[in-house]
Amino acid sequence: xxxxxxxxxxxxxxxxxxxxxxxxxxxxxxxxxxxxxxxxxxxxxxxxxxxxxxxxxxxxxxxxxxxxxxxxxxxxxxxxxxxxxxxxxxxxxxxxxxxxxxxxxxxxxxxxxxxxxxxxxxxxxxxxxxxxxxxxxxxxxxxxxxxxxxxxxxxxxxxxxxxxxxxxxxxxxxxxxxxxxxxxxxxxxxxxxxxxxxxxxxxxxxxxxxxxxxxxx
Amino acid sequence: xxxxxxxxxxxxxxxxxxxxxxxxxxxxxxxxxxxxxxxxxxxxxxxxxxxxxxxxxxxxxxxxxxxxxxxxxxxxxxxxxxxxxxxxxxxxxxxxxxxxxxxxxxxxxxxxxxxxxxxxxxxxxxxxxxxxxxxxxxxxxxxxxxxxxxxxxxx
Numbered sequence: 001x002x003x004x005x006x007x008x009x010x011x012x013x014x015x016x017x018x019x020x021x022x023x024x025x026x027x028x029x030x031x032x033x034x035x036x037x038x039x040x041x042x043x044x045x046x047x048x049x050x051x052x053x054x055x056x057x058x059x060x061x062x063x064x065x066x067x068x069x070x071x072x073x074x075x076x077x078x079x080x081x082x083x084x085x086x087x088x089x090x091x092x093x094x095x096x097x098x099x100x101x102x103x104x105x106x107x108x109x110x111x112x113x114x115x116x117x118x119x120x121x122x123x124x125x126x127x128x129x130x131x132x133x134x135x136x137x138x139x140x141x142x143x144x145x146x147x148x149x150x151x152x153x154x155x156x157x158x159x160x161x162x163x164x165x166x167x168x169x170x171x172x173x174x175x176x177x178x179x180x181x182x183x184x185x186x187x188x189x190x191x192x193x194x195x196x197x198x199x200x201x202x203x204x205x206x207x208x209x210x211x212x213x214x215x216x217x
Numbered sequence: 218x219x220x221x222x223x224x225x226x227x228x229x230x231x232x233x234x235x236x237x238x239x240x241x242x243x244x245x246x247x248x249x250x251x252x253x254x255x256x257x258x259x260x261x262x263x264x265x266x267x268x269x270x271x272x273x274x275x276x277x278x279x280x281x282x283x284x285x286x287x288x289x290x291x292x293x294x295x296x297x298x299x300x301x302x303x304x305x306x307x308x309x310x311x312x313x314x315x316x317x318x319x320x321x322x323x324x325x326x327x328x329x330x331x332x333x334x335x336x337x338x339x340x341x342x343x344x345x346x347x348x349x350x351x352x353x354x355x356x357x358x359x360x361x362x363x364x365x366x367x368x369x370x371x372x
Contacts, residue, residue: 093260094346107329107344113259113274115282121238122277124259185258 061215063195063203064169065144068151070193072178076132077139083132084140086184087191102132118182125190127177134158148214166208170201222283224249225293235281239273240264242280243290251291251320255348262347265321266290272328291320294327302371303327306364314351322347322357330365 058066067073075084083092097105104110114130133139136156139147150156151165160168169175179197181190193200207213218235221228224247231242238257243249243266252275255263259277266275267289268282294301300308303323313319322345329336329344336344341361349357 095343096346097343105343106332107272107325108346109271112272113277115278117279119259119277119279121236122258122274124274124277185260 059215060203060207060210061148061213063199064207065148066195067178067193067200068139068147069144070178070191072181072190072193073175074139077137078132079135079138079140081135098132098135102134104131118177118180120183120187123183123185123187125177125182127174129174131174145214145217152212152214162208162212166204169204218281220280220284222286222288224288225290231280233280236279238276239266239278239280239283239288240275242283243275243288249290249292253317253320255318255321260348261318261321262325263318263321265324265347267324267328270328270331272325289324291324294323301327302330302367303360303364305367306360309363310356310360312353312356312360314349314353318347318349318351319353322349326357326361326364330361330368334369335365336361 071084071087071089075086075089078084078098081098083096083098084090085092094108096108096110099105099109104112110130110132113124115124115126116128116130117126118124119126137150137158139150142150152162154160157165176197178193179200181192183189195203219230219232220235221230223229224243229247231246233242233246240252240254243252244254252266253263254276255261257276259274262274264274264276265272267273268278268286270287295304301323303326307313307319307323325345325347329340333340333344338358341358345357345361
């Protein structure tokens with residue numbers, strides 16, 4: 001009897017020790033979770049009667065200008081007479097200049113090096129009619145709203161209508177090259193705009209269809 | 218694929234991958250070694266040739282784009298034994314040092330003086346964009362002016 005009582009006490013004691021260890025571990029875990037005070041949590045918690053503002057969705061203008069402000073576009077819309085190049089938009093090497101028509105100097109034409117498609121052996125990018133945008137269409141240094149204002153200004157965009165701008169943005173292989181920019185001279189892929197070609201084309205068409213509105217900011 | 222073009226006045230047909238750089242075709246298939254491989258990135262200009270009279274970096278020019286075109290290399294610059302004005306000027310001014318880049322410079326210059334018969338120093342700076350590791354630029358500048366002079370006198 002005494003022996004069985006002793007055994008029972010021993011077993012009970014062992015269980016309690018184990019539970020205490022579990023409780024201690026649980027306490028330490030919860031303490032380390034950095035849970036905010038309960039009062040704050042309750043204050044922030046949504047209630048059934050209130051509505052939570054959804055995260056603002058990117059508008060077609062947002063999507064379109066994410067591409068227009070990317071260096072794949074900006075590099076060939078410089079404010080000066082020198083193109084930019086590379087993901088860091090450095091001034092084009094070799095004293096390359098705009099020339100009279102945006103196709104380079106007479107004997108240093110863009111087509112001396114750039115052909116109608118990417119050359120992934122040399123790392124020289126290429127697309128049909130590779131050239132600089134005219135100086136009136138300089139985007140360098142402008143914000144996204146100013147860029148689109150310039151883009152729609154017939155006095156600066158070569159007299160293009162909105163329909164022609166839409167076609168230029170969604171069909172011109174030189175513009176769409178941005179989504180297939182090939183590799184650089186180290187054989188590494190060039191950075192692409194943050195949205196896909198399909199998303200960009202869809203956004204441009206929707207923005208035009210909705211009246212080509214330029215937001216205030 | 219089969220590609221046909223004229224090179225130094227001779228009709229040629231080559232059967233290669235269309236993406237092969239024209240420089241490879243010129244040197245390795247056609248055996249014209251005067252055009253040099255420098256950087257392979259269209260940066261240095263050692264591989265400059267003429268395609269339809271325009272200076273082109275042949276290391277970065279897929280041969281398929283040469284279909285139906287007229288190509289001139291340094292071997293085709295002279296008129297038989299009559300040196301081209303650029304070649305005459307290069308001799309007179311003793312331009313080359315190691316010489317490796319010179320065919321490219323000479324081809325670029327020959328194309329330029331067709332388009333700009335009396336180039337200024339600024340024209341030269343803006344239109345001759347090749348690279349010479351020996352630094353023969355000063356002698357080349359003299360030779361370019363001299364080449365234009367010879368060409369104009371011959372006209």
